[in-house]
Amino acid sequence: MPVKLPVLSLPKLSVSNKPASQTAINKLDHIIVVIADSVKPKLWKDLPYGSALKQMYEKADKKNPALALSSHLPNRGLTGVSLGVVQKNRSAFKNLTQMRHLCSNALAAKAENIGLFVLGFSHDTHKQLCEDLVAAAYAASFKLWHAKSKTNKSKIKSLALYQAPEGLDVNSIKAEAAGNNLARWLTALPPNVLNSRNYVELTEALAKRKRWQFRFHSIMDLKKLGAEAFLAVAQGNPHEDAGIVHLSYTPSGRSPDEPADLALVGKGICFDTGGTNLKPANYMLGMQGDMGGSATALGSLYALSQLKSDLRIDCWLAITENHIDAHAYKPNDVVTASNGTSIEVIHSDAEGRMALADTLAMCSKTKPKLILDYATLTGAAVYSVTTRYSCVFTNRPQLHNLLVEHGAKTGERVWPFPQDEDYDTNLESKVADTLQCSTKPGGDHILAARFLNKFVDNRCAWVHMDLSASENEGGLAHIPSKQTGFGVRYTTRLIEQSDIMNRLK
Numbered sequence: 120m121p122v123k124l125p126v127l128s129l130p131k132l133s134v135s136n137k138p139a140s141q142t143a144i145n146k147l148d149h150i151i152v153v154i155a156d157s158v159k160p161k162l163w164k165d166l167p168y169g170s171a172l173k174q175m176y177e178k179a180d181k182k183n184p185a186l187a188l189s190s191h192l193p194n195r196g197l198t199g200v201s202l203g204v205v206q207k208n209r210s211a212f213k214n215l216t217q218m219r220h221l222c223s224n225a226l227a228a229k230a231e232n233i234g235l236f237v238l239g240f241s242h243d244t245h246k247q248l249c250e251d252l253v254a255a256a257y258a259a260s261f262k263l264w265h266a267k268s269k270t271n272k273s274k275i276k277s278l279a280l281y282q283a284p285e286g287l288d289v290n291s292i293k294a295e296a297a298g299n300n301l302a303r304w305l306t307a308l309p310p311n312v313l314n315s316r317n318y319v320e321l322t323e324a325l326a327k328r329k330r331w332q333f334r335f336h337s338i339m340d341l342k343k344l345g346a347e348a349f350l351a352v353a354q355g356n357p358h359e360d361a362g363i364v365h366l367s368y369t370p371s372g373r374s375p376d377e378p379a380d381l382a383l384v385g386k387g388i389c390f391d392t393g394g395t396n397l398k399p400a401n402y403m404l405g406m407q408g409d410m411g412g413s414a415t416a417l418g419s420l421y422a423l424s425q426l427k428s429d430l431r432i433d434c435w436l437a438i439t440e441n442h443i444d445a446h447a448y449k450p451n452d453v454v455t456a457s458n459g460t461s462i463e464v465i466h467s468d469a470e471g472r473m474a475l476a477d478t479l480a481m482c483s484k485t486k487p488k489l490i491l492d493y494a495t496l497t498g499a500a501v502y503s504v505t506t507r508y509s510c511v512f513t514n515r516p517q518l519h520n521l522l523v524e525h526g527a528k529t530g531e532r533v534w535p536f537p538q539d540e541d542y543d544t545n546l547e548s549k550v551a552d553t554l555q556c557s558t559k560p561g562g563d564h565i566l567a568a569r570f571l572n573k574f575v576d577n578r579c580a581w582v583h584m585d586l587s588a589s590e591n592e593g594g595l596a597h598i599p600s601k602q603t604g605f606g607v608r609y610t611t612r613l614i615e616q617s618d619i620m621n622r623l624k
């Protein structure tokens with residue numbers, strides 16, 4: 120059964136630079152108040168229900184404020200209140216986390232029409248916190264796929280932001296939220312719903328809707344290209360429906376035939392059983408999320424295309440499943456990828472790097488200026504930074520500072536790992552150009568990135584993100600679900616708001 124695209128429209132947001140009237144507040148089921156840890160007394164006088172809110176505020180411990188306090192207003196409808204005190208100079212991550220708690224408070228109170236107030240800050244902080252709060256409210260309002268016959272959860276219908284600052288960038292928040300929601304929705308789908316066939320069809324339907332060019336390299340095409348690394352993984356799937364999706368976004372005034380400025384590449388393993396080297400039960404559970412990298416690439420393309428980016432952007436998705444099967448690939452198989460590099464297979468569970476090898480090689484041939492790839496590639500990445508951070512690797516180490524600082528700024532935190540050439544001695548094979556992975560434990564996230572590097576043209580700047588934070592129990596930063604869609608916000612802002620593209624010139 121094919122899957123229908125999710126509804127990506129967001130709840131209505133009204134933005135006013137004026138304060139709310141008492142009558143306007145009375146019509147809301149809930150207000151979220153984000154307030155500085157020290158405010159002028161005048162603030163309360165000018166605020167409807169100021170004395171009730173002041174009482175609540177005074178109870179808060181300003182040195183160690185709770186992320187969210189709950190109460191209600193003394194009006195007829197007992198409008199709910201979630202109040203959060205924000206200390207100065209806190210990290211973006213902490214601010215976003217607080218916004219998540221405030222929004223989940225409002226949702227727990229079944230609020231449908233919510234007022235948003237950010238009070239007592241300087242202009243820049245005010246703007247930042249308004250953006251964070253709206254982003255969190257959009258994330259909270261989105262419902263992931265489920266097959267429950269009964270649900271009683273409410274849904275946010277409208278958001279109203281009062282006293283909004285000048286220059287609030289609502290468009291970016293909307294685009295990122297929709298891209299993130301898409302990524303999370305895909306990642307949460309069960310593996311029998313989002314199998315390779317359905318995933319490819321979904322991307323085709325999305326491409327049609329967004330007017331992206333859609334190309335599909337089927338198993339047959341990949342055989343002709345000699346993409347044996349990808350095919351090795353796909354050969355365990357009795358349905359020949361795996362393949363590499365190639366989407367292209369071309370801004371107006373540019374030619375679709377120009378090389379892309381940016382290529383987004385993603386690992387799309389719809390389910391990772393481990394293959395011949397079968398995963399034990401508790402490691403296999405949840406492996407429908409192993410397409411999270413492709414979801415991040417697609418969500419980022421979606422957001423950048425919503426923002427009408429002036430870059431030519433390609434998106435390459437390596438879509439397959441890693442099955443157990445009599446025909447499945449196995450240790451000691453030797454295959455040759457489409458760039459001529461031969462690989463000795465060591466472990467069928469290291470399938471992500473195999474599928475990405477050919478995808479990166481094909482992408483590299485088109486000579487984009489910058490390649491960003493995303494993959495839930497290694498358990499080693501999770502061991503090294505847990506699921507709170509993702510790991511980054513690049514063939515342009517001068518970008519390390521920018522990458523880390525950008526993570527701290529956006530609240531999607533990343534940490535870099537080395538990519539020195541001598542690591543390749545750990546991947547030496549007696550019979551092929553390279554081992555797929557080392558036979559010894561240790562540093563597999565670093566070696567996996569070194570392996571991928573063999574399929575990237577060094578003339579292209581390349582950043583690989585091992586998405587350890589693709590899933591984090593209980594949510595992460597402003598995102599309330601286990602599936603975090605990590606990377607969409609990071610990427611959209613990296614491309615639209617940082618100077619990375621200029622640095623590569």
Ligand code: BES
Pocket residue numbers: 391409466468469470471495496497498499501556563587
């Ligand atoms: N998809 C997994 C890695 C993974 C597991 C990421 C759990 C996030 C959460 C990947 O395909 C895998 O199984 N890697 C192996 C590689 C090893 C056999 C060299 C691993 O990390 O154990």
Ligand code: ZN
Pocket residue numbers: 391393441467468469470471
């Ligand atoms: Zn695996």
Ligand code: ZN
Pocket residue numbers: 388391409468470471495496
């Ligand atoms: Zn995997």
